[in-house]
Amino acid sequence: MLITQSRFAAVLAGLLLGVALTATAAEPVAKAQATATAVFAGGCFWCMEPPFDKLPGVVATTSGYTGGQKINPTYQEVSAGGTGHIEAVQITYDPKQVSYEKLLEVFWRNVDPLDNGGQFCDRGSTYTTAIFYQSEEQKKLAEQSKAAVDKKLGKAVVTMIRPAATFYAAEDYHQDYYKNNPLRYKYYRYSCGRDQRLEELWGRKN
Numbered sequence: 001m002l003i004t005q006s007r008f009a010a011v012l013a014g015l016l017l018g019v020a021l022t023a024t025a026a027e028p029v030a031k032a033q034a035t036a037t038a039v040f041a042g043g044c045f046w047c048m049e050p051p052f053d054k055l056p057g058v059v060a061t062t063s064g065y066t067g068g069q070k071i072n073p074t075y076q077e078v079s080a081g082g083t084g085h086i087e088a089v090q091i092t093y094d095p096k097q098v099s100y101e102k103l104l105e106v107f108w109r110n111v112d113p114l115d116n117g118g119q120f121c122d123r124g125s126t127y128t129t130a131i132f133y134q135s136e137e138q139k140k141l142a143e144q145s146k147a148a149v150d151k152k153l154g155k156a157v158v159t160m161i162r163p164a165a166t167f168y169a170a171e172d173y174h175q176d177y178y179k180n181n182p183l184r185y186k187y188y189r190y191s192c193g194r195d196q197r198l199e200e201l202w203g204r205k206n
Contacts (some may be wrong), residue, residue, distance in 0.1 A: 018182040020042075035059055035097050039066060039102050039132035039167055041088040042111040043119025046177040047189060051110050057097025062090045063177075064169045067162065068131060075171055078126055086126050090167050100121070101140055104145040113149055116158040121192040129159040132167075153201070167201050 042048045045063035052061050065073050076086045083086040091103060094127025111129045112119060118127040119167075131146075142161045150157045178185040189195065199205075 009190065010121075034094060034096070036100075037134060037151055038091045038093065038100060038138070039088055039134070040091070040103075040107045041067070041086045041128065041130040041132070042107060042120050043087065043127045043129065043194075044186060044188075044192070045087040045089050045170065045174065046094060047194060048110065049176065050178050051106050052089065052091050052103070055093075055098050055102070055106065056171055057092060057094045059092040061092075062167075063174045063186065064088060064090060064167050066090075066165050066167045067130065068165075071166075073168055075174065079113050081121055081124065081126065085168075086130060088130070088167070090169075100141055101145070104131070104141060108145065108149050110158070110198065111145075112201060113157040113159040114153065114155050114201075120194045130160050132164045133161065136162045140189050 040048065049061040049063060051059050051072060053155065064087075065078050065083070065085035066088045068078075070083035073083045073085050077083050078087070088172050113197060114131060116128065119129065120125050131142045133142055141162065146157055146159060146161060172182075
């Protein structure tokens with residue numbers, strides 16, 4: 001069967017279109033594979049989003065609950081106790097731009113790792129500190145950083161290092177609270193004494 005020039009051109013165009021569509025379809029997968037996640041609990045999740053959002057390479061931060069048994073917990077249920085969950089923040093980041101070690105550094109500088117009863121004015125197990133590792137590499141790095149902090153502060157660090165559990169995103173009104181409610185957020189943060197205690201532990205920020 002003879003293939004005319006016009007038919008050949010049509011076939012070639014179809015092949016090129018197929019390649020283009022395949023490349024386009026594969027692009028989201030490639031992007032998804034380029035990111036990693038880290039989960040930290042540092043007391044009030046409102047206060048844990050800002051320091052990570054400032055980091056180049058951090059794609060997104062999500063406030064939520066993790067570490068417990070209750071499926072799809074609500075804020076009221078977690079706050080009331082009995083779910084086993086604690087407030088945490090999930091960080092989606094590009095490992096090519098920011099390392100897990102850097103995320104750990106930012107985490108420690110924004111918590112009181114010596115407090116086993118909560119964080120600052122927020123008391124109870126819901127507000128305790130923890131690092132939820134996603135891999136053995138993250139676990140190793142977390143343990144190394146904890147040992148360094150223990151040595152630096154000269155006191156026993158009570159922050160837990162735990163395997164990752166299902167992370168449940170908090171209600172929409174909790175997300176980006178510091179951006180959506182700046183005055184209320186600043187008042188809460190100041191009245192809670194968070195920055196005062198952080199300065200006492202780590203020194204004044206540059």
